[in-house]
Amino acid sequence: MPEEGAALMSGLHSLSYGGQPAGSNVFAVELRRWRDVRGLSRTALAKNMGYDRSYVSKVESGAERPSRDFAAHAEAALRAGGALRAAFRDYEATRPGKPRPPPPPEPPEPVGAASLIVDHDDATLRYEGHTYRLTQRRRLVNGGTEPISRYLIRISVDRFPGDPERSNQLYSEIPLGWEEINLQAWHGGDRTEPMEWSVHHDRDAFKEIWLLFANQAEHFPLYPGESTWIEYEYTVSDAHWGNWFQRAVRLPTNRLSVTLDFPVDLKPVVWGLHTSMTAEALPFRTAVDKVINGDRVTFSWSTERPALHARYRLEWDFRGNPVAGGGSAVRPSEAMRALGVVQKGDPLLHRAARRFALPAEAEDARRVITELNSAAERIARVHTFGKGMGLAAPQIGIDRAAAIVRTPAGESITLLNPVIIESGAETDEQYEGCLSFFDVRGQLPRSLVIHVEHTDIDGVTKITAFRRGVARLVAHEVDHLHGRLYVDQMRPGTRLIPVEQYRGTGTTWKY
Template sequence: MQAAAEAFIAELKHWRDIRGKSQSKLAREVGYTPSYVSKVEGGQLAPSEEFAAAADDVLQSGGALRRAFREIAKHGRPTAPHPGPAVEDAHATSLIVEHEDTTLAYDGRTYRASQRRRLFNDSPDPVTRYLIRISVDRYPGDPERSNRHYRENPLTWEEIGLSASIDGEPLSWRVKHDRDAFKELWLLFGQFPLYPGESVWLEYSYTVSDSKWGSWFQRAVRLPTQRMSVRLDFPAELEPVAWGTETSMTAEAMPLRTAIRRTDEGGRRVFSWSTEDPPLHARYRLEWKFRTRPDTEETQQDMTTAVTASERMRAVGVVQEGDPILAKTARTFDLPAEAEDARRVVAELISACERAASVHVFGKGMGMAAPQIGIDRAAAIVRTPDGESITLFNPRIVEESPERDEQYEGCLSFFDVRGMVPRPLAISVEHTDIDGQQRITIFERGLARLVAHEVDHLHGQLYRSRMREGIEPIPVSEYRGTGSTWSYEGRSGA
C-alpha cells in the first residue's frame, strides 16, 4: 500500500512539474485547497478518487494518475502513507546554485546529458544529499501515446548509465522513485558533506536513446540560481536548428529573453544559451529539429527506400490514409487551461511541416492538422505561399460564401494523387485563441482553401468526400501544378 501511495505522489509531482503548475494553481483548478494538495504530496493525506480524476484531467497525464490511484485502491480502502515532512529536504531551501551548466550531446543514436552545478550551502548545517530527476517524454503534447510508449519500453537504469561526483570524487545514490518515464534519486555525499559557507561542484551524467528522448530539453529553476547555461551539441551533418521558450508558474510561454548562439566546429553544431539570475520556478525549454532526417531510426530507414510521394510523407512522420485517427473528430482544447498542451502540439506540427518541406516544394502553401501526426487534438497550422503562419485551435466553419471554385488539392496523408475539389471562395472560421478568447476570422481564395482542408481533417473528413460524384483523383505524375501558386484570374467571383 505504501509503495502504491508513494508512486501516486511521484506521478502527481512529475505531471505537475511538466505542466508548470504550482500546488496552489493545481488546487484552484481541481477545486481543492492548497493545503490538501500539499498534504497529499507530503504523504500526510491519502488522495481521494475524485481528486485523482480531477488532477488527471487538469494535468493531462493521459490516465497516469487514475492508474496510480487504482493501484492504491485495489489493496483496499486508501490510507495515508507514513507521514513525512512537507518539504522533501530541509536543506533544499538553504542551497544556492551559483552556476548550473548543462550539455546535451547527441551522437546520432543516443543523447548524453551532463550537468554541473556549483552549490553553495547557506544553511547552518552540513548538506549530505541532493535530489535529482531524470525525466523523458518522447511525444510531448500526446500524453496517452507517451504513457503507452513507456509502458511498453520503460526507461531502465542499465541504459541510463548514471555517473555522479562531487569535486571529482565519485558518489553513490539511493533510488527514491523508479517509474517508466522518470527516475528520482538521492545523490549521497557520504564522506564529502557540503559544510556551511562552502561551495562545491556537483556533476552527474546519464544516457537515453533517441527512441525514448523527444526533441526538447527543459531546465527548471527549483533553487535560487545565479547563472544558468545550456549547450546542445549535435552532428552538423544533420543540419540541426534550435529555438526555445520560457515560462514561470504564473506566466504564459514566451520566446527566450536571451538569444541562442550557434557555432560550427569539427563536424559539430553547438547551440549555446545562458541567463543570469533566473526567477525561482521559471522553466526554460529548448527544442530542435534535424533537417536532413526524421526523428527516429525506424522512419530514417523508411526514407532511404521511399519511392512514392506518399512514402516520403510517411517517412517524415505523416499518418497515412486508412489510419482510424483520420476518420474521427479531434478532441478539442479547453483553453486557456490546456495552453501548455496546445503549445506542445503546435511545436510538433511546426516540426512536422519542416520535415515535409524538406522533401517537397509547396508553392501553394501547406497545412498540417494534429491527427496527421498521430495526435488526437483539434489544432492545425497553415503556411501561406508568402511564409505567413496561421495557428488554429478548435476551428469550425460557421459561414461560406455562395461563390465557389474548383481546383486541385493534395493531401499529405495520400500524396500520390491530386483531386479536383470544389470549395467556397470565402469562409468564416470560429476558433479559439491560446488565452481562451473566441474569434471569427474570414479567409479568402487560396487561403480559404488551405484552411478549409485542415478544418476538414479535424472533423474526420478527407478531400475525397468533397469531390463531385464521378470525379476521381489523378496520379501526381499527371499533375502539372507542383510548385506553382493558386490561380484565380478570370474565375467566377474572384
C-alpha cells in the first residue's frame, strides 16, 4: 500500500486565508479554503450543492449568513471531513449577538523553523476497477528568505503490509514501474502550468521524485512571501496497492485532509488510525465522514495542525468483493499490466504495426527485439507457459512490426514484418489466452500449417512453414501485428471462459 508523503516543512501556523483575517467569519474563510482545495469555481460549487450561485457568493463573502442546511450541503459537496460542520458550529457560537469565548493561545513558532510552509495538504484517492488514482493538492507558502525551486514527493507501496516476505517477493517479480504510475504534476492549482520532475530514488516498491518549479517554457520559483497551489497525480494498480493509505507528516502542515472515493457495490468499510514516534496506533479522534452519491461513496477526514512525524492511516475492506483492494489474489490481467503489457482497449492493439525498412532500420529492430525478450523474461518469472508463449511489440507499447515466440521445446523465434501468405485447409480448435486480457481464455480454429513471409535483420525476405502448436503461437502474434485479437476469429456464439475455469494451464498442446 502506498504511503504518500512529502516535504512539509515547519513554519508559521496562524495564517490568514485568501486575504481574509482568520477570525472575521470562520465559516466563510473555511468555505473559500475548501473550494480552493477542490479547485472549484463558485458556479461549480453552487451546482454541486444545488444552490444559487449568488447565494454561495454572498455566504463566502460574509454578506449572507449560512444556514445549517447550507453547511451540510457544502460539507458533502466539498468532502471536507467534518471541517465545514465544525466551522459552522464555531460561527454560530461567535456570531454577533452571542458572547465570544476567548481565543485559544497561538502555538509558539518552532525554534529554527524552516522556510517552506504547507498551509493545506489534501489527498483524494479514487478506486476505478483494479486501479487506484491519487490526486494530491498542496498550498505552499515560502516563509523564508530564499526562492524554492523544487519539492520532494514520495511514493511507497506495500501490497501485504503484514507479510514483508510476501511483499518483497511480489515487488521483486513485478516492480512498481514508471509507466504504471504515469506521474503528472501542475503548478498554480488549475492544471494549466505543468511541472517537470526528476527521479531522486527509484526502487522496486519505492520512488522519490523532485517536482521542479519549471517546465520547457519557463521557470516559476516560489519566492519569499509568495504562496501557490501545486497538484500531482499518479496511478497504481491493485496488484501493487494494499488496502490502506497513509499520510506521513514529515514536516509540519496547517491542515491535512484525505478523501477515499470507492464504488458503492464494493460495500467499502473504512476506519482510521493515528500513530507517532512516541505512541502506538490509536483511532482517529474524529469520525470519518461517509457520503453516498449514486454509484460512488466517499469517505472524508481532516485534521488541524498535525504534529511532526505523525502518521495518519486510513484502512478499508471491500465487503462486496473480498479480492479487490484487500484480498490476496491479483487478477492475471493486472499482473500483466504491472509487468508493462498493454491491455485490451488500448488503440495500439487495434491497428497495424509500422513495418521496418531493413536493413536500414536494423539497429531499431535489434532494440525492439531486445525489449521484447526482456519483457518475456519478466513475464515468464510469474507465469508458467506449458504451451509456449509469444509477445508482439504493440503489447509492450511499441508500434513496430516485430514479435517473438518461445515454443514448448525451448526454441526462440524472431519475426520481423511477418505476413501469413498461405494457410493449410486442415484446422483444429484449441483454447488460447492473450497477455493483453489474461483473465479469460477463448476457443478458436487455426490452421495446422501456415506459411509466413518475414524479413531477417539484413533485409532478406524468407518464407517459413510452422506446424500445429507453433503455427498457432505464430499466427496469434502475426494477428497482433495486423491489429487483430484472437476474439476476432472465434466462431459466432463461442464464449470466453474465466481463467479460473480453464484447465489447461501449464500443459502442452494436445493433438
